[in-house]
Amino acid sequence: MSKITKAAKAVKRLDTGSVIRAIVRSGQAAPGPPLGPILGQPDRTYDLKIGQPTVSYFLKQAAGIEKGAGKTGKPALLQPGHRWSYILHCILQQSIWHETAGMVSVKAVYEIAQVKSQDESFKLQDASMQTVVKSIIGSARSLGIKVVNDLSPEEYREFLQERQERLRAEAEAAAAAEAAMGKKK
Numbered sequence: 001m002s003k004i005t006k007a008a009k010a011v012k013r014l015d016t017g018s019v020i021r022a023i024v025r026s027g028q029a030a031p032g033p034p035l036g037p038i039l040g041q042p043d044r045t046y047d048l049k050i051g052q053p054t055v056s057y058f059l060k061q062a063a064g065i066e067k068g069a070g071k072t073g074k075p076a077l078l079q080p081g082h083r084w085s086y087i088l089h090c091i092l093q094q095s096i097w098h099e100t101a102g103m104v105s106v107k108a109v110y111e112i113a114q115v116k117s118q119d120e121s122f123k124l125q126d127a128s129m130q131t132v133v134k135s136i137i138g139s140a141r142s143l144g145i146k147v148v149n150d151l152s153p154e155e156y157r158e159f160l161q162e163r164q165e166r167l168r169a170e171a172e173a174a175a176a177a178e179a180a181m182g183k184k185k
Helices: 003-010 035-039 055-063 084-097 106-116 120-124 129-143 153-184
Strands: 012-016 019-023 102-105 145-148
Touching (some): 055 106, 055 145, 102 106, 129 145
8 A cells, every 4th residue: 555545544634615624643744645735725825723632532542442342333122022032142242232442431531521622623513511521422432432430440450451352362263263264265
């Protein structure tokens, strides 16, 4: 993959009239493509505003994880009259689809909300602190990060170790299954 292709993936462009918003990773901003042509104005002038990191960045830092959960979603609703096999299937799927990647305290969410409430996007919406907190909790849910009232460092360290072991076991099982499929061919 070329450097230009990598840089193009790193830039997300939102064009809202005369305002261009771009999210660029550190070290990726350069006057050449893809960012240069986006900023290119006929008179070659522009105003540059550097904002805060994204909410997902803050949440992952607070949770002490590098990436969110790979499997998130809503559980299936069980109704009276469903077969036992379907109920068992749903119970198993719930544990599969609700991977918890990490945990953050309510206090950490509030601190992130205080920082993000100063962002231009929330200021333009005239968003209350409650709205910002709800938005951050929604982002946490989509990343598989659980928001808890109280979080002891010892319990959380144990949780992260168990998660790392589980992810390692899943990766080994996937590699073994792929190797088995390779032998069958």
